[in-house]
Every structure is written in C-alpha cells, then in structure tokens.
Amino acid sequence: MGRGGSATGVLAATCLSTLVVNANTSAVSILLPAISEDTGMSVDTLQWAVTGYSLVGAAVIITSGSLGDVFGRKRIFQVGLALFVVSCVLIALAETGGMVIAGRLVQGAAGATILACGLSLLTVATSGDQQLKFVSLWGAAAAVGAAAGPLLGGLLVDVTGWQGLFWIDAGVAVVCMVLTFVAIAESRDEGRPRSIDFLGTVLVALTLAPLIYGFTKSGDWGWLSAATLGCFAASVVAGFLFVMTEKRVAVPLLDLALLRNRILVGSTLAILIGAGTINGLMYLLSLYFQNPAALGFSPLEAGVATLPATVGLVAVAPFVPKLANKLGGRQVIGVGFIAMVVGFVVIGFTESSWGYTAFLLPILAIAVGMGLSNGPSSSAATSCVPQEQVGGASGVSNMARYVGAAVATALAATIYGSVQANQLDDGASPGDALAAGLAAASWAMAVISALGILLALVAIRRHKAAQGTAQDAAASAAAHLHTIPTTASGSGS
The missing domain is CATH 1.20.1250.20 (MFS general substrate transporter like domains)
Structure with a gap:
C-alpha cells in the first residue's frame, strides 16, 4: 500500500x-x-x-x-x-x-x-x-x-x-x-x-430506479395500477438478482455474511430511516417555503429558514458520543427517533395559516433527533464487527444513506403532490392544498421514523460505545453524511 x-x-x-x-x-x-x-x-x-x-x-x-x-x-x-x-x-x-x-x-x-x-x-x-x-x-x-x-x-x-x-x-x-x-x-x-x-453496481441502480419511478408516478397511475405494481415487481426481481450475484462474485459489492450481524443490520436500517426522512422533509420544506401560495420566501430566505435543521443536527452531535457512552447507544438512538416522530407529527398538523415560527420548533426537534440517532447508529455499524470488516460495514451504511435519501424523498414528494392535487380537485384553495400535502407527507415520515424506535429496542443490542473523544465528536457531526470510524470501530467479535 x-x-x-x-x-x-x-x-x-x-x-x-x-x-x-x-x-x-x-x-x-x-x-x-x-x-x-x-x-x-x-x-x-x-x-x-x-x-x-x-x-x-x-x-x-x-x-x-x-x-x-x-x-x-x-x-x-x-x-x-x-x-x-x-x-x-x-x-x-x-x-x-x-x-x-x-x-x-x-x-x-x-x-x-x-x-x-x-x-x-x-x-x-x-x-x-x-x-x-x-x-x-x-x-x-x-x-x-x-x-x-x-x-x-x-x-x-x-x-x-x-x-x-x-x-x-x-x-x-x-x-x-x-x-x-x-x-x-x-x-x-x-x-x-x-x-x-460492476454487475452488482448496475443491479443496485436497477433495483432503485423502478422503485423510485413507481413511487413518483403512483399519483398519476394509482398505487394498485398494473404500471405501478410492474415497477415494484421489476425492483424486486433486480434485488433478487443482486443477491444471487453477490453470492457468486469473487469480491462482492456487498458481503452478504455481514447481513447475519443483527446489530449491523439494525444500525444500517436506522441510518437509512434517519437519512431518508430528514432528506424527504427538507426537500418538501425547501419547496413549501418558496411557494407563493404558502410562505412565499425568496431562495435566500428559504435557505436561511432551513438552516436550523443542519445547525441543530451538527450542534447536538458532538455531545452524543459521551451521552451514548454513559446511557447506552440503543437508548440514545431510541430517544432520537422519538424526538423525530414528535417533530414530524407536529408538522403533520400544518395549516395554511402557519407562519415560519410554527415550523421552527418541530424542525429543531427533528434535527436534534437525527443527531441523537445517527451518530450512535454509525458508531454501532463499525463497532459490532471485527477490524477487518470495518470497511465493509462502513460501505453498507454509506450506501444506506443514499438509498434512504432517494426512496424517502421520492415517497414524500409523491404524497405531497398527490394530496395537493386531490385537494385542488375537491375545491380547496392552493394554500390549503399545499398545507394538506405537506401534512400528509410528514405523517408518513413520522410512521417511518417510528420504525426506528422499534429497531433501537429490538435489533441494536449492546455493543462497545465510542469513548467520546474529539474524533468521535467529529464522526458524530458528520454521521448524517458519511460513516467515519470511531474509537470503538473494529471491536466486534
């Protein structure tokens, strides 16, 4: 080397x-x-x-x-x-x-x-x-x-x-x-x-593309239409072929043996859920804040308005490793997802009369919840495997972030657009229709986030926690973007 x-x-x-x-x-x-x-x-x-x-x-x-x-x-x-x-x-x-x-x-x-x-x-x-x-x-x-x-x-x-x-x-x-x-x-x-x-790479794309396209077009086609179900079926077939391919290639994209590690699977799914739901929400809020029928912000105002989400996440993240070391990673992950659910539920009651200040506290709750859940999840993903598997575990969790962001954003956008269109057809004002779309999408994100609480309780068992050093704090701050090894990485048997 x-x-x-x-x-x-x-x-x-x-x-x-x-x-x-x-x-x-x-x-x-x-x-x-x-x-x-x-x-x-x-x-x-x-x-x-x-x-x-x-x-x-x-x-x-x-x-x-x-x-x-x-x-x-x-x-x-x-x-x-x-x-x-x-x-x-x-x-x-x-x-x-x-x-x-x-x-x-x-x-x-x-x-x-x-x-x-x-x-x-x-x-x-x-x-x-x-x-x-x-x-x-x-x-x-x-x-x-x-x-x-x-x-x-x-x-x-x-x-x-x-x-x-x-x-x-x-x-x-x-x-x-x-x-x-x-x-x-x-x-x-x-x-x-x-x-x-390379075949594994292509099959990952072929698994995700029809899934996302099916979500995107389901509002026009109908969730149970032949076209929508055909997209989902194509995704399932490509996913099956991916698994078969990974069993046969010399150096697989995904080492399927890693999937026998319950803590790794649980933490990876937690990363997927956290990254997916917050990306889906920030995508919708960027549009909602700028829509003239909603808040009518300029692009700069919308950029400032979404800043508390990232600032809240990054601000809490450095304190998370020490908290997880003291209380336990699964407990901190669970509390994080609870905070996210609460934030999404509040936005689920969005009304067209809401000003920006009504969104601020739930956005901060979601951001803080993401900071609490994602840092320990990333740490768990690399601490539950032996040192020689840390790279593979990091790769799996990093892929999960992209998958979560792609699928959840497509799902949130589909719900937002479909509910908005239905409301307009029923005679609602543009502002009320937009608010109803955002609320419905946020309820969906709340349900998905609630699965993270279940994962923390069931799948993410005891594992060695990071020590809470400066390195661990930086890894936690960047955990919503990329998995960085911590002081606990490679300690699994």
Whole structure:
C-alpha cells in the first residue's frame, strides 16, 4: 500500500472537496423552483435532480472505493473531481430540465467517488494521532459544507442566478484537482483481487430506479395500477438478482455474511430511516417555503429558514458520543427517533395559516433527533464487527444513506403532490392544498421514523460505545453524511 505526499496537501484537497460536494448536495433543493421557472420543467419532474443523484450515489459509492484500491486512489479521486467539474458545467449551461437531471446523475457518481476515495487517501497518507485529527477535520468539513449549502445556494440565486452555484463549485473542484496532482502520492491496495463487481453496481441502480419511478408516478397511475405494481415487481426481481450475484462474485459489492450481524443490520436500517426522512422533509420544506401560495420566501430566505435543521443536527452531535457512552447507544438512538416522530407529527398538523415560527420548533426537534440517532447508529455499524470488516460495514451504511435519501424523498414528494392535487380537485384553495400535502407527507415520515424506535429496542443490542473523544465528536457531526470510524470501530467479535 503506497504512502507519501504531503499530509497537509492531502488534508487540504480532501477537506475542500468534501466541503464542496456536500454544500452542492444540500443546496440543490433550494434551487429547484428557480430551475423550474427557467427551464419550464415542473418541480415534480425536477425531483429526479435530487433522487437521481442519490440513486446513482448508492450504486457507485462502494464500487468507486474498490476502483481506487485496484487502479489507484489518487487516479480515481481525480476522475471523480473531473466528473464533478463536467457535471457542474453541464448543469450551469443547461437550457432544459432534462439536461439538469442528466448533469445531476453524473454528479451523483462524481460525489460518491470523491467522498469514498478522498477518505481513503487521507487515511493512507496519515497514521496515529495525525490520522485521527485529519479524519476528524474531514468530517467537520463535510458537516460545514452541508450546513452552508442551502444558504449559499439561496444567496447565489439572487446574485448570479441558480447557475452561479455550479460555476463556483466547478472552479473549486478544479483547485482540488491541482492540489491533488501536486500534493498527493498514488496509492493502491496491492493485496486486493483486481476484480470489480460492476454487475452488482448496475443491479443496485436497477433495483432503485423502478422503485423510485413507481413511487413518483403512483399519483398519476394509482398505487394498485398494473404500471405501478410492474415497477415494484421489476425492483424486486433486480434485488433478487443482486443477491444471487453477490453470492457468486469473487469480491462482492456487498458481503452478504455481514447481513447475519443483527446489530449491523439494525444500525444500517436506522441510518437509512434517519437519512431518508430528514432528506424527504427538507426537500418538501425547501419547496413549501418558496411557494407563493404558502410562505412565499425568496431562495435566500428559504435557505436561511432551513438552516436550523443542519445547525441543530451538527450542534447536538458532538455531545452524543459521551451521552451514548454513559446511557447506552440503543437508548440514545431510541430517544432520537422519538424526538423525530414528535417533530414530524407536529408538522403533520400544518395549516395554511402557519407562519415560519410554527415550523421552527418541530424542525429543531427533528434535527436534534437525527443527531441523537445517527451518530450512535454509525458508531454501532463499525463497532459490532471485527477490524477487518470495518470497511465493509462502513460501505453498507454509506450506501444506506443514499438509498434512504432517494426512496424517502421520492415517497414524500409523491404524497405531497398527490394530496395537493386531490385537494385542488375537491375545491380547496392552493394554500390549503399545499398545507394538506405537506401534512400528509410528514405523517408518513413520522410512521417511518417510528420504525426506528422499534429497531433501537429490538435489533441494536449492546455493543462497545465510542469513548467520546474529539474524533468521535467529529464522526458524530458528520454521521448524517458519511460513516467515519470511531474509537470503538473494529471491536466486534
């Protein structure tokens, strides 16, 4: 395994890249109304700019790490950055919604590659206390990027047009490419078999795509229509073929033996639920706050309005590892999901007369609940396996975040649009119809979050908790974006 290059240069390139990727990802929902106005494509269809990104990311994130191990982490990281630049330029120059969506699909692959290979480069270039410190800084950069994205996106819509975000992100990615070329030495895993599970990657995408498409079109087709059920059936078949493939390939995308670990499965599902429900809600609130029939916010105002969600999550996260160490991880996870359920239930009573302040406390409850549940879930995922399986467990949990974000956002958007359309057909005002759609989608997120409480009680048993160090605090703060090893990682038998 290669080692070398400037450690500070590796830190600069990887932290800057994860910051820009996460800022870009979190900003896009704020931009959708402006993109819709410019391109003429409905926001309902532009939803694929969000869900398609997550869908491709889910399929690619483990594979890109494998490609880095085999062909060189620096090389694949540079490919990810180049794809990110291309995707940003493609989106910024897009004159149609279809081009925006196509660019976002490419961006999903680029973002997943940058995150997977960037963290690998950082861990290979460092060791000991320096590695712990640098990985913690990488996690902090990810959290800062996610928090700043909606605010930056909203600001740029007013100043430069929505295209400005993508031009700036392309420029930052080019800087990262130069830094990588100058400061990072190539490294690869010489002992790893050279086979890559490309078929598994394709089957993950083929499992998710018809599932999300079925959710998206169910409002038009009907949930029990032949077309909707056909999409779900195609997803089931692709999922079955994925399992069969993973049993036969030399180096599987997903080691099915990991699924016999009940704590890993429980914590991964908890991560999926948490990431999915909060992504679904923030997508809807970004649209609801800007709709003239609702709050009528400008993009910048909407960016500021959604900021408490990320700030609340990141603010509570550093205290979570010590809390979990004292009270137990499953207890903290359970309390977190209870807080999320309460927040979703409150938003489930949304009325068209509500001002922004009525949303603030439930948004904070959901954010704090996410911070409480996701940090210990991520820690449990890597602490319940032996050291040699930590990478595989991290990959599974990272894929779960993308899957949760894609599926839950599609489901929330479908419920929101369907209820809104039905209300309008029944003679409701546009404001009342929007409020009813948001309320119905929030009730669905509450039900899904309640499953997280059950997981904490049943599936996530005792495991070694993180010690609560600065590294653990950074891992917890970044846990809604990426699984970072903690002081408890690899302690499972």
